[in-house]
Amino acid sequence: MEVFYMNKYRxxxxASTSFAFIFWGIVGTIGPLAASGSIIGNLNHTGKLIFLLIGSLVVPAGNLSMGILADVIGRKKVFLITMSFYTIGIIVISLSYNVLPLLLGLILAxxxxxxxxxxxxxxxxxxxxxxxxPFWLTILTNMDNIGSALMAGLFFIVVNNLQDRIVLLIGSLLLILFIVLLRRVIPESQMWLKETGNADESQIEREKIDLKDDGESISQPRxxxxFIFLGVIAVSQYLTFGLMAYVLAPIEFPSSxxxxxxxxxxxxGSSVAGFIAAPLISRGRKNYTLLSFLFGTVTMVAIFIMVPYLTNMLIFLPLLFANMFMSEFAYASRSVLEPELYGTRSRSSLIGLTRLWPMIAYPIFTFYTSSLNLxxxxxxxxxxxxxGLCASVYWFYFGIETKNAN
Incomplete structure (x- = not known):
């Protein structure tokens, strides 16, 4: 398939982006696992909330500050800063046996x-x-789910606390080493270089990655x-994913x-869905986004209807799998549409700003829902x-189709 055509730079x-998202999935799961008692022992209700919320409080700061910086100094240079933070963070996490060092490591990572x-x-x-x-944006962002699943599986299968930490530390440092080595040769964004007046450098980078298809030129939407459409579907998808995947278990189910x-x-469920979503979203964004949120809503309604039977894991887990499957479909819409609907000069900043919406809402909803019955x-x-379904209906009728768009 042409989509798999590669050279050294591609x-x-x-590969470096894939490894980076896997690492993000690993880091993003540490807080919920700590809340469930799998890392430093059982926590009280307040302690659980702190570890469930820490990511949503710190990630937005990274999103926005580094997003703005990437539009100023370039995409590649930002990685030097971010890699330093999460390398130190994962070392601190792996050596932590009580709350404060673990929190510090999580903040950095x-x-x-x-x-x-x-x-x-x-x-x-x-x-x-x-x-x-769209294919690669979906596949690469799905690596986040795979990293999270690997992390959850590690702490589910390996019950020895020391072994968990050794595997986490060695595995993470090897992953970071691969990322560093690969990023030494990745090209800078040819679009960003062109937009910032570096046409000659842009052409050099373009030749390295052998770009063949710039897409069709279309008018950029307002x-x-x-911003409003992407913000609404971000809140819908991010909150439902976080609440169902991470908050539901330690708050509503007492057994670790x-x-x-x-x-x-x-x-x-999310990890499996990403590989199926990738070729589907390549066929067009509007239909795909609408159907993703439609079926996601349907699966959530099914879980709600089955409330009396959810203590039976044989009933609940397949329903949860289906819902998280559709959540990944919805996340693919976000991951593809965010860079497509924003212009090059401010793309990174606006992606960071858009992702503030759910990050601000998440701690509020986590705190509120933690005291609710199931x-x-x-x-x-x-x-x-x-x-999210309402927003996708709006975009279906009034938005633009970005398939093969420049």
């Missing part, structure tokens, strides 16, 4: 991985052929329309063994899914 870009997201999405979108862009299974199944908790998720 391979380094896609979450800031680092959050800071890479806008620049990574921008760089891949800007250095990839238009007809291959910025405010794109059940917690780990629920988190693992949720992440497994039925009310699930009803909130139904409403959030429906909100």
């Amino acid at each position: 391979t380094s870009l896609l 979450e800031f680092g991985v959050g800071g890479e997201e806008p620049s990574s999405l921008s760089l891949v979108a800007e250095n990839t052929d238009a007809n291959k862009r 910025l405010i329309s794109s 063994s059940e917690d780990d299974v629920i988190i693992f199944v949720a992440l497994l 039925s009310d908790f699930l009803l909130i998720n139904v409403i959030l899914w429906a909100m």
Whole structure:
């Protein structure tokens, strides 16, 4: 398939981004696992909330600050800063046996991985052929789920605390080493260089990655329309994913063994879905986005209806798997549309700003839903899914199709 055509520079870009998202998934799962009692023992209700919320408080700072910086100094240079943060962070996490050091490590690591997201999405979108862009954006961002599933599986299968930490530290440092080596040769964004007046350098980078398809030129939609639409579907998808995958287990299910299974199944559903979503979203964004939020809402309603039977894991886990499957479909819409609907000069900043919406809302909803019974908790998720569905209906009728668009 043409989509898999590679050379040294393309391979380094896609592989380094893939490893970086896997690492983000690992870091993003540490807080929920700590809340479930799998890392430093059982915590009280306040302690659980702190570890559930720490990522959503720190990642936005990385998203926005590094996103803005990437539009000023370039995509590649930002990685030097972000990699430093999460390397130190993961070392501190691996050596932590009580709350404060673990929190410090998480703050450093979450800031680092959050800071890479806008620049990574921008760089891949800007250095990839238009007809291959949605496929790779979906596959690469799905690596986040795979990293999370690996982390949840590690703490579910390996019950020895010391072994967990050794595997986490060695595995993470090897992953970071691969990222560093690959990023030594990745090209800077040819679009960003052109937009900032470096046409000659842009042409050199373009030749390295052998771009063949710039896509069709279309009129950019009104910025405010794109910003509101992307913000609403971001809140819908991010909150429902976080609440169902991470918050539901430690808050609503008392057993730590059940917690780990629920988190693992949720992440497994998302991971599987990403590989199916990639070729589907390449066929067009508007239909895909609408159907993703429609079926996501349907699966959430099904879980809500089955509330009396959800203590039976044989009933609950397949329903959760299906819902998280659709959540990944919805996330693919976000990951592709965000870089496509924003212009090059401010793309990274606006992606970071858009992702502030759900990050601000998440701690509020986590705190609020933590005191609800299971039925009310699930009803909130139904409403959030429906909100995303309404936004996707609006975009279906009034938005633009960005398939193969420049």
